[in-house]
Amino acid sequence: MTFLDYAPAPESASILNLKSEYGLFINGDFVPGKGESFTSISPATEQQITTVSCASEADVDTAVVAARRAYERTWSKLSGADRGKYLFRIARLVQERSRELAVAESLDNGKPIKESRDVDIPLVAAWFFYYAGWADKLDYAGLGPAPRSLGVAAQVIPWNFPLLMLAWKIAPALAAGNTVVLKPAETTPLTALLFAEILQQADLPPGVVNIITGAGATGSALVNHPDVNKVAFTGSTAVGREIARSTAGTAKKLTLELGGKGANIVFDDAPIDQAIEGIVNGIFFNQGQVCCAGSRLLVQESVHDEVVDRLKERLSTLRVGDPLDKNTDVGAINSASQLGRMRELSDIGEQEGATRWSPACTLPDKGFWFPPTVFTNVSTSHRIARDEIFGPVLSVLTFRTPAEAIAKANNTPYGLSAGIWTDKGSRILAVADKLRAGVVWANTFNKFDPASPFGGYKESGYGREGGRHGLAAYLAPAAVSSRGSSRSSSASSVKALRGGTK
Amino acid sequence: MSRLAVPKTYKLYIGGKFVRSESGRVYEVSSRKGGFMANAAKASRKDARDAVVAARAAVSGWSGTTGYNRGQVLYRIAEILDGRRAQFVEEIAASEGVSASAAAAQVDEAIDLWVWYAGWADKYVQVAGNANAVSGPYFNISVPEPTGVVAVVAPQGSASLLGFVRAVAPVLVSGNAVVVIASEQAPLAALSLGEVLATSDVPAGVINVLSGSPAEIAPWLASHADVNALDLLGAGDLDWVDLQIAAAETLKRVLPPESGPDAGAASIDRITFFTETKTVWHTKGLL
Numbered sequence: 001m002t003f004l005d006y007a008p009a010p011e012s013a014s015i016l017n018l019k020s021e022y023g024l025f026i027n028g029d030f031v032p033g034k035g036e037s038f039t040s041i042s043p044a045t046e047q048q049i050t051t052v053s054c055a056s057e058a059d060v061d062t063a064v065v066a067a068r069r070a071y072e073r074t075w076s077k078l079s080g081a082d083r084g085k086y087l088f089r090i091a092r093l094v095q096e097r098s099r100e101l102a103v104a105e106s107l108d109n110g111k112p113i114k115e116s117r118d119v120d121i122p123l124v125a126a127w128f129f130y131y132a133g134w135a136d137k138l139d140y141a142g143l144g145p146a147p148r149s150l151g152v153a154a155q156v157i158p159w160n161f162p163l164l165m166l167a168w169k170i171a172p173a174l175a176a177g178n179t180v181v182l183k184p185a186e187t188t189p190l191t192a193l194l195f196a197e198i199l200q201q202a203d204l205p206p207g208v209v210n211i212i213t214g215a216g217a218t219g220s221a222l223v224n225h226p227d228v229n230k231v232a233f234t235g236s237t238a239v240g241r242e243i244a245r246s247t248a249g250t251a252k253k254l255t256l257e258l259g260g261k262g263a264n265i266v267f268d269d270a271p272i273d274q275a276i277e278g279i280v281n282g283i284f285f286n287q288g289q290v291c292c293a294g295s296r297l298l299v300q301e302s303v304h305d306e307v308v309d310r311l312k313e314r315l316s317t318l319r320v321g322d323p324l325d326k327n328t329d330v331g332a333i334n335s336a337s338q339l340g341r342m343r344e345l346s347d348i349g350e351q352e353g354a355t356r357w358s359p360a361c362t363l364p365d366k367g368f369w370f371p372p373t374v375f376t377n378v379s380t381s382h383r384i385a386r387d388e389i390f391g392p393v394l395s396v397l398t399f400r401t402p403a404e405a406i407a408k409a410n411n412t413p414y415g416l417s418a419g420i421w422t423d424k425g426s427r428i429l430a431v432a433d434k435l436r437a438g439v440v441w442a443n444t445f446n447k448f449d450p451a452s453p454f455g456g457y458k459e460s461g462y463g464r465e466g467g468r469h470g471l472a473a474y475l476a477p478a479a480v481s482s483r484g485s486s487r488s489s490s491a492s493s494v495k496a497l498r499g500g501t502k
Numbered sequence: 503m504s505r506l507a508v509p510k511t512y513k514l515y516i517g518g519k520f521v522r523s524e525s526g527r528v529y530e531v532s533s534r535k536g537g538f539m540a541n542a543a544k545a546s547r548k549d550a551r552d553a554v555v556a557a558r559a560a561v562s563g564w565s566g567t568t569g570y571n572r573g574q575v576l577y578r579i580a581e582i583l584d585g586r587r588a589q590f591v592e593e594i595a596a597s598e599g600v601s602a603s604a605a606a607a608q609v610d611e612a613i614d615l616w617v618w619y620a621g622w623a624d625k626y627v628q629v630a631g632n633a634n635a636v637s638g639p640y641f642n643i644s645v646p647e648p649t650g651v652v653a654v655v656a657p658q659g660s661a662s663l664l665g666f667v668r669a670v671a672p673v674l675v676s677g678n679a680v681v682v683i684a685s686e687q688a689p690l691a692a693l694s695l696g697e698v699l700a701t702s703d704v705p706a707g708v709i710n711v712l713s714g715s716p717a718e719i720a721p722w723l724a725s726h727a728d729v730n731a732l733d734l735l736g737a738g739d740l741d742w743v744d745l746q747i748a749a750a751e752t753l754k755r756v757l758p759p760e761s762g763p764d765a766g767a768a769s770i771d772r773i774t775f776f777t778e779t780k781t782v783w784h785t786k787g788l789l
Contacts, residue, residue: 126637142629237753244750249743256753413752415778432782442784449636453644457778458730459753464779467634469644 006319009326011113015100021051022189024059024213025196027066028206033059035214040189043110044323044332044367052189055212060181060221063210067152067179068227070207075179076149080136087132087174089202094125094167097198101191105163106323108190110332110368111286113324123448124167130450131171134471138176141468147475149177150253151229156219158235159185159334160289160390166192168465169232170209171450176474178230179208183222186215187335220246228252230474234291237388237414237459255463255473257291257455259388260416263409264294264445265431267402268303270421274443276310279394282419282445284318284330284372288392289338291460292417294445296385298405301398308376308396315372316359330392333368342370342391349375349384354395380411388414402427406434415457419445438464512542512689514549514713515696517556518706524548529714531690534599542689545714547722550681553710554728557651557679560707565648565677569624572677576620578702580613586698587613590691594663597688612667618768619671626675630774639786646777648677649755650730653723655683655716657736657765662688666695668766669735670709672773681710681729683720685736689713716740724748731755731776735766 021037023030035054042049055063075083094101098121105116139145153173157165162184173180184192196211212218216239223231223243233243234257247254264282266275282294299307323331333339350356354375363369370391378385378395385395399405409418418437420428428442438456441447448454453469455461463473512531513520522528525546531539543549564572583590587609594605631645652673657665662685673680684692696711712719717740724732724745732749734742738759746756757775760766 241750241753244753245747248746248750248756258753428784432780435780436778438778438780440780440782442782444640444783444785447636447638447640447783449634449638449642451634452636452642452783453634453779453781455779457649457780461753462755467644468632469779 006327008322010322010324011103011106011326013103013107013324015103016107018050018190022193022213023053024055024063025193025199025211026059026063027070027210028200030196033213035059035218038186038215040108040187042107042367043187043334044364046366049108049190052193052213054214055183055218057221059212060218060225063181063212064152064154064222064225064227066207067181067210070205071151071179074205075208076177080138080177083174083177084132084135086202086204087128087135087171090198090204091125091128091132093198093201094121094128097194098122098125101163101194103324104190104194106331109159109162109188110323110334112328112331113326114328115286120161120164123450124163127164127167127171127450131175131471134172135175138471138475141471141475143472143475143477146478148478150474150476151178152227153178153180153230153232153474154222154225154228155180155182155232156223156235157182157184159188160286160291162188163191163195165234166195168234168470172465172470173230173232173474174208176471178474181210181212181222181228183212183214183219186213189213223247231255232473233257237461240461253473255455255465256461257463257465258459258461260291260293260414260456260460261296261386261388261412262292262294262417262419262437263296263298263435264419265298265405265409265421266300266303266307267420267422267424267427268300269423270303271423271443272303272307272310275307275421276314278419278421278443278445279311280314280318283394284392285446287330287333287370289334289390290446292439292446294417294419295389295394296409297394297396298399298408299396300405301400304396304398308374311374312357312359315374318359318361318372320361320369320371321364330372333370333391336368338390339368339370342389342393345384345387345389346373346393349378349382349395352382352384354378354382354384380408386412402431406431410434410436413459416460417441509540512540512693512713514543514545515693515699515709515711516549516553517559517710518700520696520700523714524552531597531688533596539597540690542693542713545683545712545719547719549712550719550722551726553681553712554651554653554723554726556707556710557681558728560679560705561648561650561677563705564679564708567677569627572675573620573623575703576616576623576671576674579698579704580616580620582698582702583609583613583616583695590663590694593690593694597690598660598662608661608664612664615664615667615768616671619675619773622770622773623675626770626773629770630777631779634781636783639788641784641786642781644779644781646676646774647780649776649778650678651681651728652678652731652733652776653681653726653729654733655720655735655737655740656685656692658685658687658716658739659736663691663695665736665766666692668768669733672769673733673776674708675773676777678776679708681712681723683716683723684711684713686714686716720745721748724754725751727752729754733757733776734759
């Protein structure tokens with residue numbers, strides 16, 4: 001046994017008390033869906049976890065009707081203080097059941113337990129706790145006195161941070177006084193369904209949050225339902241574009257959190273040890289299945305060889321394997337289709353002339369796995385420097401001057417995240433000013449906090465989640481009617497939409 | 503014997519220059535009473551694209567100026583416009599068929615609106631941004647920044663100068679560059695405003711004014727990949743939903759049309775809509 005070998009230390013899935021079948025969570029109860037049920041599998045073993053209902057168009061309608069009724073009869077009549085108390089309750093219940101949620105998340109998504117345990121679930125609780133306190137303080141949200149809720153929010157979330165994305169969506173929506181119909185991703189519905197049980201424990205009034213499972217058709221029916229007032233989507237730019245088209249001309253307020261191709265810029269005076277950790281965290285956190293991943297490493301030419309050598313050395317120590325093992329650094333890829341995309345784009349990277357490298361690592365036989373991969377000799381025109389791979393694949397490019405670094409970093413239709421590594425504070429601020437990205441991390445990467453707004457420039461979407469800005473996405477200024485503005489595109493309702501921007 | 507007047511040729515204003523449409527096309531602009539006023543240039547797709555190129559080239563310089571500087575330039579527009587008040591009153595009275603006093607009131611309101619927005623240039627960041635108290639050793643701040651190139655369909659109805667200023671002024675405050683389609687029927691005040699802009703220290707390309715058919719030009723701007731945002735304020739009579747659908751291809755930020763006397767009324771929302779919030783995290787040392 002060398003010092004890098006560890007005895008397995010798996011979390012036991014026996015902490016989970018899962019049902020063999022889950023219905024749709026509508027109006028406070030689990031009900032069977034009218035669509036064809038599907039199974040959720042563990043991407044690490046391909047074993048079935050549970051069977052999940054699929055919401056048909058009629059189910060979507062039932063859920064929206066429940067949310068509308070709860071909005072009009074209950075939630076919009078509740079005081080902000082009471083809405084806040086429900087959210088505080090939810091935050092506490094998430095904390096109490098955090099171990100169970102972490103195991104379920106790693107089982108269903110494939111992410112290492114140390115990430116779900118130390119990042120995802122603690123942030124979920126923090127998100128609810130943060131927005132709970134806003135519920136009775138909306139006058140201070142920056143939209144003038146007595147801002148109003150919008151009504152029913154349709155929310156569609158991705159599979160990379162299943163419960164965290166749910167928290168990002170539901171917490172501000174409820175704090176602002178809206179009711180919710182949320183659809184988790186079809187490959188990762190498990191924690192959302194456990195969350196529905198938490199809502200029952202919290203005694204949240206029926207219909208305030210409805211969780212419906214299904215695939216793209218369910219999501220499409222939800223965002224295009226005529227009686228929703230707000231659409232919030234996190235996912236691919238292609239689907240975001242489709243939603244922007246289909247909601248055009250309606251008064252639905254839209255926020256989109258889409259793809260990215262983040263640049264992580266390392267200057268020659270950077271603290272190299274920290275930078276190496278930051279690069280690893282930037283692209284191998286959550287197997288690189290992160291919209292704000294630092295997937296393009298821009299290294300100043302003079303330190304390129306040193307950085308790449310030390311990066312390879314570091315990657316050789318990463319442990320790839322069982323997501324439930326507490327020693328695991330890199331877990332399973334979420335689905336076969338995602339794995340296929342990583343393989344395809346990596347092959348294209350080689351064909352286009354970049355140099356591919358992965359550390360020696362044994363991948364399990366069953367499940368979906370992709371080794372940490374670094375491409376050097378990458379040029380800006382390569383597909384692996386332009387397309388979002390959404391996997392543990394890093395493309396390394398070089399630059400000589402800060403101006404070149406900025407030009408290369410901004411040379412993408414995306415604009416979600418960027419990183420800067422240098423010891424020089426004035427350079428950080430100057431470069432940060434020039435980067436066209438919604439989140440810039442200086443001498444750190446992939447940090448998230450409920451108080452910190454997150455969201456993209458350009459084709460990475462619009463609107464912000466987190467902080468005061470994230471709250472504004474679910475509010476309209478006073479004296480704007482939200483009800484009745486959902487179906488028409490008359491001048492007055494359009495004005496309601498405009499009044500609520502940002 | 504009265505003196506023979508010297509009428510002006512009304513041209514497009516692109517990249518700081520007054521140019522005819524590359525298409526060579528013009529259309530007749532009439533007074534409310536039907537009399538001939540001018541042959542305005544009828545901008546083409548190529549003119550719109552040239553305007554976007556000029557606007558893109560102007561973004562980094564204009565957005566790179568300080569808020570204090572931009573505020574002074576916008577205030578300068580008010581100063582110069584005030585000096586040309588009589589010309590605008592006459593132009594508006596003729597083309598809109600309103601009384602001289604109504605035209606004068608419109609010009610005054612437009613001047614005051616420039617002053618109001620000028621004052622925001624070094625303040626909106628404080629109002630729309632903030633420091634964030636995150637749970638960790640990080641300095642974290644969110645600031646709004648200009649979105650980039652904004653295409654605007656100016657109001658098409660009455661108040662040809664005021665409507666134009668209501669649409670354009672707020673977009674400029676944060677440092678965006680603008681391509682704007684003026685009122686089709688009453689473009690002269692907007693085109694004359696170009697002369698004010700040209701002499702107000704507004705850098706070339708920051709505002710580009712097109713006259714012609716919004717129905718013809720707007721789709722090219724809505725689908726243009728180098729336009730970041732679209733203000734459909736005056737597009738109510740166009741197939742504006744189609745414009746919004748075209749804009750979705752590159753996920754442009756879109757403001758829908760407004761109507762009525764308050765359309766585009768002064769608001770900080772019109773400034774912040776055309777900004778992006780950037781959040782910067784910086785590590786704090788552990789002492």
